[in-house]
Structure formats: structure tokens, C-alpha cells
Amino acid sequence: MPLAMGLVSAANRVAVLNAVVEDVSHRGNGLTAGDVGYRYLLRALAEGGRSDVIYAMNNQSERPGYGYQLKRGATSLTEAWDAGRDSSQNHFMLGHIIEWFYHDLAGIGIDPSLPAFKTIVIKPATPGDLSWVKASYHSIYGRIESHWTVENGQFTLNVAIPANATEVVYVPAKAAAQVTESGKPAAHALRVKYLRWEDGAALYEVASGRYSFSVD
Numbered sequence: 001m002p003l004a005m006g007l008v009s010a011a012n013r014v015a016v017l018n019a020v021v022e023d024v025s026h027r028g029n030g031l032t033a034g035d036v037g038y039r040y041l042l043r044a045l046a047e048g049g050r051s052d053v054i055y056a057m058n059n060q061s062e063r064p065g066y067g068y069q070l071k072r073g074a075t076s077l078t079e080a081w082d083a084g085r086d087s088s089q090n091h092f093m094l095g096h097i098i099e100w101f102y103h104d105l106a107g108i109g110i111d112p113s114l115p116a117f118k119t120i121v122i123k124p125a126t127p128g129d130l131s132w133v134k135a136s137y138h139s140i141y142g143r144i145e146s147h148w149t150v151e152n153g154q155f156t157l158n159v160a161i162p163a164n165a166t167e168v169v170y171v172p173a174k175a176a177a178q179v180t181e182s183g184k185p186a187a188h189a190l191r192v193k194y195l196r197w198e199d200g201a202a203l204y205e206v207a208s209g210r211y212s213f214s215v216d
Helices: 010-026 037-047 051-058 066-071 097-105
Strands: 108-110 119-122 132-139 142-151 154-161 166-172 192-198 201-206 209-215
Touching: 010 037, 010 051, 037 051, 037 097, 051 097, 097 108, 097 132, 119 154, 154 166, 166 209, 201 209
Parallel strands: 119 166
Antiparallel strands: 108 119, 132 142, 142 154, 154 209, 166 201, 192 201
């Protein structure tokens, strides 16, 4: 919770995050947080660039969790991780992972310094062996789309930006020169402006419309 709420000093954030990751790993990637703490665990890991840990925690069905609930025959979210019949079988309080689906896997976010969704930020996480994610969100400006795939060694990110909004797109790559948009070098693509290199990704500013970024 201190990590997610910004209470840890900058000098100690890496050490605290590593301690959380080590604890999760020590427990076999099991889910040990509940309705209050789980959301903060997801935010701390995702914002620390460790969506791979979240993926490992949830891409399983042998321990109590979402996959285990499905394995037990649940057709709605249950109150307890183990889907025990003594608890509610239709309960939303452990639904925090949906935020991770939209905000981190699909990467749909906003620039917090501006009015909501005036500048859209697409910063997808690509953990583990996940090969595709497709999501859309109906903002006050219109429909935002984010759809990425990994196939035959190529990462492709398709985005759609509503009218009257701009977007900053993070494209994971080893070098900005390798990124293309609709088959052309992204740096020379229409309505695409290269901003900078950050966190292992090339950042581009784009206007409303549809774009397709690709990189090997």
C-alpha cells in the first residue's frame, strides 16, 4: 500500500518493490492479499514495471485465485479466492484485476495533468507468453481502442483515438529507428511525432485517427 500511495521515498522504492516481489515468489506466486490489499498490490507491481509478476500470479489454476474459481465451476466472481461454497458466489469485491486489464495490459490511461482523456496515454505491458490483448473504452471524447499482438517475432500495436483528443503511444522496442507505422518509418509517418525514448519504449504523439505501429 505505501508503494501504490507514494509513501515510500524515492531512494527506497526499488528495495521495497523487490521485497514485495520476493515475498510473492516465496509463496509460489499465490494470492495472499484480499479485498482491501489486492488492488494496491496490483498497482504497486504494475507501476513498478512488474506486470510479469501479476501475470504469473493469475495465469494459473492450481492455487486459489481467478483461475481456480473457474476450475471450481464458478460463472461469476466469488467472494473467496478458493470459491468456497460457504461464501458468496456472486461478489465483486475481488474484481480489482479488471483495472490491470485496461490500464496496464491494454495500456489505456490519461495524462493526469490535463482534463480527463484530453491527452490519452497508451502504454501496454507485454508480460510472459501473452500473445495478444484487445480492449476499448468509451471516454467522454469517444471510443479509445488498443489492440496489440506478438506473432512471429513481431510486436504490432493498433490504436484508435477519438476526435478532439491527442495521444502519447509507448511502443516497446530496442531502438526507435526500428518502429514503423502503417509500414513506414514511424518518425516520418503522417500525424506522428517522435517525442523521446523512455523505459525501453519509443514515445510518439499522434492526433485523432487510427494507427498501426510495428517493431521486430
